[in-house]
Amino acid sequence: MIYVIDHKDSFTHNVVHQFSLFDNVVCDDFSKINNSKLNQASTIVFSPGPGSPKDYPLSSKIYKKFKGKKKIIGICLGFQQILFCEGASIIEQSKIYHGFQSEVLVNKSSKLFNTGRKFKVGRYHSLKLKEPFVAENFDITMRCVISGAAMSFENNIDKIYGFQFHPESFLTLNGKILIKKILSA
Known part of the structure; x- marks a missing residue:
């Protein structure tokens, strides 16, 4: 079972729908966690949401x-939440990306995705990871082609993954494949 923690975002139910293609999904508000179901889950997803980590x-x-x-998988705010817990600074971007399609490049540190591949993703965020960022076993695996901003990370040792973009968005090409690969890792 996948347990989605809802940070009160309009995209959360799209996330639930996308993940439910692969497993049973339970979704609860971040302030009303069902500890029994959380303990039963094999995967925890931190949803997008307003504000900062x-x-x-x-x-x-x-x-x-x-x-x-x-x-553990983080999407948008969830991506930032995980990195924040790892000691990262999350800062405002000079440009806000809400409903914006960007091209990302998968770099050679990725163990899950085809390195050197570029594809388009849907972005909905005003915050980003401040770099440099270093945390044990965490690799930034995708970057925005234009700005170089971190767009995904992998920690294959602890099975922790994150996307700054929204894989469930119609603006992300092949988002379902990205989710499937992470769930299969």
């Missing part, structure tokens, strides 16, 4: 409790 201390607590014990 510091606004969600309960999600940080869940991440720290289950890191290395369950597969």
